[in-house]
Amino acid sequence: MEIIIRGDKIEVTAAMKDYINEKLKRLEKYLENSDSVRANVVVKVKGHMQTVEITIPLHNFIIRSEETQDDFYASVDKAIDVIERQIRKNKTKIKAKEAKTRIDFSIVDIEEEEHEENNTIKHKKIEVKPMDEEEAILQLELLGHEFYLFKNVDTDKEAVVYKRKNGGYGIIEAE
Known part of the structure; x- marks a missing residue:
């Protein structure tokens, strides 16, 4: 490793x-x-x-x-x-x-980087990977995040899986 x-x-x-x-x-x-x-x-x-x-x-x-x-x-x-x-x-x-x-x-x-603290919004660009809903939920859990963006292989649309307050998960899909 x-x-x-x-x-x-x-x-x-x-x-x-x-x-x-x-x-x-x-x-x-x-x-x-x-x-x-x-x-x-x-x-x-x-x-x-x-x-x-x-x-x-x-x-x-x-x-x-x-x-x-x-x-x-x-x-x-x-x-x-x-x-x-x-x-x-x-x-x-x-x-x-x-x-x-x-x-x-x-x-x-790797050399230590200098970081300034400020109040700007953090922007991130990510590669949206194709996967099914079950795999997206696994990624969400492995990362420890509240939501995860992915490309749904079943619908070929970008979607977000998120943790619901009542337990369980929700999925929002783009049209």
């Missing part, structure tokens, strides 16, 4: 990188057929709180976790626990969709 670690308003030390690498290795048993898996890790600091965000895009899925604690190591532990739980919970679906690849652990350094 290629691990890309980036610090946001913090310098990620060698000890921090080693800890993240060691903890991510325990995911090997779930991704044993993975070859080109990349884990993106962002470490952020705001005040005395430290946030660790881990994103692992697989062939047809994105697994994501973000945890904030006052201790870096606790943030890493909780974020990886969440990812491990997501993988275990959806193991059959992930394995069915996962590309046949091999895991290769290495750490890649």
